[in-house]
Amino acid sequence: MIPRLLSASIERTMKFFPVTFVGGPRQAGKTTTLKHLFPDLPYASLENPDTLLFAETDPRRFLGSFKGSAILDEAQRVPKLFSYLQGLVDNDKALRFILSGSQNYLMMERITQSLAGRVGLQTLLPFGYEELPKKIRENMSAEEWALKGAYPPVYDRDIPPEMFYQNYLETYLERDVRQLVKIGDFVRFSQFVKLCAGRAGQILNMSDLARDADISVNTVKSWFSILETSYIVFRLSPYYKNFNKRLVKSPKLYFFDTGLLCYLLGIHKEEQLHVHYLYGNIMENMLMAELYKRHTHRGQRPSFYFLRDSNGNEIDLVVEKSGQLRLIELKAAKTFNTRMFSGMANWKKVSDLSVSDSTVVYLGEQTFNTEHGNLVPWRPALTGELIT
Structure with missing residues (x-):
């Protein structure tokens, strides 16, 4: 088993909350991680039909x-359990329950109704690059x-990636989507997911997506929410505080996993x-998702944004921390060029951003410190050697 960075945050959460919720997509390793961390705790899967029936008919x-x-x-899958859990943990402060789930919206909606103030939240995503053994990632x-x-x-x-993602997508459609909402045309929903893949790393325009998918804007919003709920995609919100100039205020679309993204694109x-x-x-998308996982797997809620004006001037990633902003550009190039810093230099001139530092992460191998910021290769950026 490959150790997970989130383990430390899960153990820390259990010290302060009687209930710990670990969310994340299917097959991300939640069950394996929890069983490894707490081998002495009883385990029950509510996807087992007999266990599900027992919990539904006699939760106490x-x-x-x-x-x-x-x-x-x-x-x-058994929302009534949460009310009973509330009574148990209120009556016995020594009890600790760990809940896991792959449907964020359903779980959070029911947790906030019954376990508010009693539950600590953590999210386990697929492996971060830094979690892979060095012998795997170095080559x-x-x-x-x-x-x-x-x-x-x-x-x-x-498992060969193509085989895994084919089965993953089919399983996701059959299990999660049917539970979340009644979708009559699964072929059309599958096509919608592929259309989203073609927009990875781009501004999310619901109207354009609705036109291309031949569905209503309301349906797009509903279906896109399903993808977010199941940890397939996430939105990157624009940062537009204290600006007078015209800024893009629509979010950008990213996939949590580029293996699935590539499969959807036929690569x-x-x-x-x-x-x-x-x-x-x-x-x-790969670099963005990795930086997102670096924060999430340390129990943090990433304060990630992007900047873009109506003229197309853009900063890929703005990280807000303690009132300071870190500007990060993500480049697919493997050769350094001074133009890589031009976008950040422009924003510093025309805005009153309080910037702590500026970094360009690229796919090359050399490290530079320039007057405009730091150039960081992708490997040390994703393992935290030169960027945190």
């Missing part, structure tokens, strides 16, 4: 069968990492990736 006796603390997997190119993606079965069980080999018209977007 179900929880009592553990004689104390327990791990409950896919707990959102891996940026393109190979983007193509293979980060889901544990691709590494733990050596199965590195040679295809290198010549694909979305190569730059895919590699930017």
Whole structure:
């Protein structure tokens, strides 16, 4: 088993909250991680039909069968459990329950109703690049990492990425989507997911997406929410505080995993990736998702934004921390060029941003400190050696 960075945050959360919720996409390693961390705790999966029936018909006796603390997997399937958990943990301060689930919206909606103030929240995403053993990652190119993606079965069980993502997508459609909303046309929904893949790293325009998918804007919003809920995609919000100039205020779209993104785009080999018209977007998505995971797997809520004005001047990533802003550009280029810093230099001139530092992360190997900021290769950037 490859150790997960989030383990320390999960253990720390359990010290302060009687209930810990670990969310994340299917196959990200939640069950494996929790069983490894707490081998002495009883475990129950509510996807097991018998367990599900027991919990639904007699929740009090179900929880009592553990004689104390327990791990409950896919707990959102029995929402009435949360009310009973509230009573248990209020009456016995020593109890600790760990809930896990792959449907963020359903879980959070039900947790906030019954366990507010009693639950600590953590999110386990697919592997971060820094979590891979050094012997695996040191010989891996940026393109190979983007193509293979980060889901544990691709590494733990050596499943070919194309085979894994094909089955993952089919399973996702059958299990999660049917539970979340009634979608009559799964073929059309599958096409919608692929259309989203073609917009990775770009401004999210719901109207354009609705036109291309031949569905209503309201349907786009509903279906896109499903993708967010299931940890398939995330939005990057624009940063537009204290500006007078005209700024883009629509979010950008990113996928949590570029292996799935490449599969949706029909990219199965590195040679295809290198010549694909979305190569730059895919590699930017890979870098963005990795920086996002670096924060999330340390128990942090990433304060990530981007900047873009109506003329197309853009900063890929703005990280806000303690009132200071870090500007980060993500470049698919492998050769340093001074123009890489031009966007950040422009924004500093025309705004009153309080910037702590400026960094360009690129796919090359050399490190430079320039008058405009720091140039950081992708490997040390993703392992935290030169950027945090």
